Amino acid sequence: MKTVRIELPSEAVEGLRLPRQEIENRLRLELALHLYxxxxxSAAVSCRLAGIDRDEFWTHLAARRIPRHYGPEELSEDVVFAGG
Structure with missing residues (x-):
């Protein structure tokens, strides 16, 4: 599996109002929600990026009032992403 590493300025990370141990997971979730x-x-890619299951992802979407979009194209992407 290929990975991408993102470097953030330490001043920006220190300026976040989050406990240090939560920063990586929170940033992954925020990125996944935004991209979705x-x-x-797709939902599958976003869940993988955030490191959470689909039910938890849907819960985060609902809390932020981000509409779910799931049509034939996304279904195809999910099938391919899942290896099917």
Whole structure:
């Protein structure tokens, strides 16, 4: 599996109002929600990016009032992403 590493300025990380141990997971979740909301990533890809299951992802979407989009194209992406 390939990975992408993102480096953030330490001043920016220190300026976040989050406990240090929560920063990585929170940033992954925020990125996943944003990409999904902008229709740049499927639900499957977004869940994988955030490191959470689909039910938890749907819960986060609902809490932020981000609409779910799931049509034939996204179904195809999910099938391919799942290896089917």
């Amino acid at each position: 909301g902008e229709e740049l990533a």
